[in-house]
Amino acid sequence: MFSFIGGLIIFILLSITSSFFVNLYPLKNKEIIGILGSYTRDNLPYEVSSKIGIGLTTVGEDGQAQPALAKSWVIKDNGKTYIFYLNRDMYFSDKTRVTSDLINYNFLDVTVERPDEDTIIFKLKDSYSPFLITVSRPVFKKDFIGVGEYKLSSIDLNGDFVRSVELLGPDKSILVYQFYPTDKSLKIAFLLGEIFKIQGISDIDFLGTTLNSFPGFKLEKQIDYTALATLFYNTRDGILSDERMRRALSYTMPDTFSYGERSRLPYPPNLWATSPSFDSYMQDLEHARLLISQSQATKSAKLSLTIKTLKKYKTTAEEIKNSWGKIGISTKIEEVDSFPQNFQLFLGEFNVPSDPDQYVLWHSAQGNNITGYRNLRIDKLLEDGRRTVDLNERKKIYSDFQKYILDDPPATFLFFPYSYTVLRK
Numbered sequence: 001m002f003s004f005i006g007g008l009i010i011f012i013l014l015s016i017t018s019s020f021f022v023n024l025y026p027l028k029n030k031e032i033i034g035i036l037g038s039y040t041r042d043n044l045p046y047e048v049s050s051k052i053g054i055g056l057t058t059v060g061e062d063g064q065a066q067p068a069l070a071k072s073w074v075i076k077d078n079g080k081t082y083i084f085y086l087n088r089d090m091y092f093s094d095k096t097r098v099t100s101d102l103i104n105y106n107f108l109d110v111t112v113e114r115p116d117e118d119t120i121i122f123k124l125k126d127s128y129s130p131f132l133i134t135v136s137r138p139v140f141k142k143d144f145i146g147v148g149e150y151k152l153s154s155i156d157l158n159g160d161f162v163r164s165v166e167l168l169g170p171d172k173s174i175l176v177y178q179f180y181p182t183d184k185s186l187k188i189a190f191l192l193g194e195i196f197k198i199q200g201i202s203d204i205d206f207l208g209t210t211l212n213s214f215p216g217f218k219l220e221k222q223i224d225y226t227a228l229a230t231l232f233y234n235t236r237d238g239i240l241s242d243e244r245m246r247r248a249l250s251y252t253m254p255d256t257f258s259y260g261e262r263s264r265l266p267y268p269p270n271l272w273a274t275s276p277s278f279d280s281y282m283q284d285l286e287h288a289r290l291l292i293s294q295s296q297a298t299k300s301a302k303l304s305l306t307i308k309t310l311k312k313y314k315t316t317a318e319e320i321k322n323s324w325g326k327i328g329i330s331t332k333i334e335e336v337d338s339f340p341q342n343f344q345l346f347l348g349e350f351n352v353p354s355d356p357d358q359y360v361l362w363h364s365a366q367g368n369n370i371t372g373y374r375n376l377r378i379d380k381l382l383e384d385g386r387r388t389v390d391l392n393e394r395k396k397i398y399s400d401f402q403k404y405i406l407d408d409p410p411a412t413f414l415f416f417p418y419s420y421t422v423l424r425k
Helices: 002-024 046-052 183-191 243-251 285-294 311-325 376-387 391-407
Strands: 030-036 057-059 065-067 070-076 081-086 110-116 119-124 151-158 161-168 174-180 197-201 217-223 227-233 260-262 303-310 329-336 345-351 411-424
Touching: 030 183, 046 161, 046 174, 065 070, 174 183, 183 197, 227 243, 227 311, 243 285, 243 391, 243 411, 303 311, 311 329, 311 345, 376 391
Parallel strands: 030 174, 030 197, 303 329, 303 345
Antiparallel strands: 057 065, 070 081, 081 119, 110 119, 151 161, 161 174, 197 411, 217 411, 227 345, 227 411, 260 411
């Protein structure tokens, strides 16, 4: 107890004194931002890459493709041929005009033609309607020379991993992004004054308190619509193979979660394909009991389940356990560091793509289908969804997809997590 209190006092004093010295010797027009995660040169986070480059398209708030390097495009051959017409007023940061020979996407099974310097044509082996979103990935020349508000002035590597990058703005402002492999190291760096801002963390707890309780710190909360906390079912499990059991468990979920915005659909609310009318499964414990009694998956008097959960979702797992306890389900919780190869239920998350296509997650032929889910109707909808170009037709397809994946759920969708930015006042 004495050690804990002493350590807490030391960190508070360090945070106060570091803020004092930072204010005493300010760095003009320079902002140092800390980000959690390990990145290489080839997979810089979008927060960084989007500041130094743009793609042929950009993604609007509703998930639809908007002009960027390309001013317009034409789709032919039922989604197999994409013709992009470049904006002649776009220049890389080295003052080179963007021409078709400098568009350097390397796609598999795609033939590229450049009939002139302002036109680039992609011919795909198969129809693929999310292609317009795929080419929103930023385009760079060598050494990260792109078309963006900032340009890369330096990059510091530790072996294959990026330790920090420095960006130079048009007004001579400087942005420095420093990357930290662990949540703890990131927060300590902030408390010691190594960075001015923490961006995009989901947990603000530290040493028995929260970061916003420290003097001189300010907290901003957002909702991260790029990740969806999800309870995945092993559909090959003896108990969970029955869709009535999976539906029953969905009806036991709390209507709110403390760590994010509740979502019962696999899409964010602002996506063009989202159908709010299917946002079902309000908590109904009586209906859950009825479905369990009808299930052929278990005949035992006492139902017992095991949830394997990532550390960040341990509290959420406890909330689910409490709900299940109300209808007599015994729950064991096991904490894991990453996706487990063997599980009955796994509480984790998946990255939500900008396009509604979730073929790789739920199609029965896909290796990333971690639940072992097999539903021929869902397979057909996912296949049609990525082959159909017309937006209205795609919207009908994904409306049906949402309806049927809730009727026969391979997972229960829980919430979009809160994301926090912590900065000095």
